[in-house]
Amino acid sequence: MLKPSYLLPLLLLAPQRVAAETPAEWSKPYPAHRIAENVCYVGTAELGCYLITGSQGHILINTGLADSPPLIMASLRTLKIPPKDIRVLLTNQAHFDHVGGFAEMQKLTGAKVWATAADAPLLRDGGVSDPGGLSRFKAVKVDRVLKDGEVITLGDLSLTVIATPGHTPGSVSYLMTVQGHGQKKTLLFVNLPTVVMPLNNAKYPSIVKDLETSFVRLKALRPDFWVAAHASQCGLAEKHAAGNYEDPAGYAKAVAECEADFLAKLRVLPPE
Structure with missing residues (x-):
């Protein structure tokens, strides 16, 4: 199921070519639907939004590519959600395939952008400072910097910020409580720490340590539901x-596969 090197071929392309050569599934519409009582899928066939x-307002996690906002807006219409009711935009990672639509969705909704301290610079400069050299996206203003462990609240909504760096310096996951099968369950919006840039990266010297930390954190979690x-x-x-998103065993397997890929890449690093 998990493909840890999913993005690697794109990272090897010249930055200006990446956006034009993204897989078709990244821009393919997908039906809007409910995952849990108050959590809905509004992404594409591959990019999770x-x-x-x-x-008292809604939170949107990820906005896909620059061409994703019309698809997200169509999903909102299907769900009968007024765009202006979206108050906050979050992301799992500051890469073009997850924040390319931030600027347009911010314009359409008036929502505030909240991001981790390590990914906020990438959002502000449109990806110029990305240590993996990914293609650019339209820069946005970051209205609030999130801290690891803090609880995001918006009216009756509550999400815990869990820093899971390594895929980008500020990659992050979010944990919340939802109603599932008549009981309170945990739902994790996870950013799996797949390795998509060199582990001996002079522009990101702490990448190995960050990935190791992220795996320790993710393995300690036991979410009932999880999405990525x-x-x-x-x-x-x-x-x-x-019609069922409850999958704790699948989560543990995905994290283990991702870590195995990281360790395999770590073993073949040339000596310093």
Whole structure:
């Protein structure tokens, strides 16, 4: 299910070519649907975008590519969600395939952008400072810097920020409580720490330590439900078809596979 090197071929392309050569699934529409009581999927066939609805406004996690906003807006219409009710934009990682639509969605919704301290510079400069050299996206203003462990609140909504760096310097996951099968369950919006840039990266000297820390944190979590920045990483289509997102065993397997890929790459690093 998990493909840890999913982005690697794109990273090897010249930055200006990346956006033009993204897989078709990244821009393919996907039906909007409910994952949990107040969590809906509004992303594409591959790029995970998640709407969390609350009584005093909503939170949107990830906005996909620069061409994703029309698809997200269509999903909002299907769900009968007024765009202006979205108050906060979050992301799992500051890469073009998850924040390329930030500027447009911010314009359409008036929402504030909240990001981790390590990814905020990438959002502000449109990806210029990305240590992996990914293609650029339209820069946005970051209205609030998030801290590891803090609890994001918006009315009756509450999400815990869990720093999971390594994929980008400020990659982050979010944990919340939802109603599932008549009981309170945990749902994790995870950014799996896949390795998409060199581990001996002079522009990101702490990458190995960050990845090691992220795996320790992720292995300590036991979410009942989980979704990911890429739909294929969490088997979203299969879970949607089955009508059931509860999958603690699948989460543990995905993290283990991701860590195994990291350790394999670490073993073949040339000596310093």
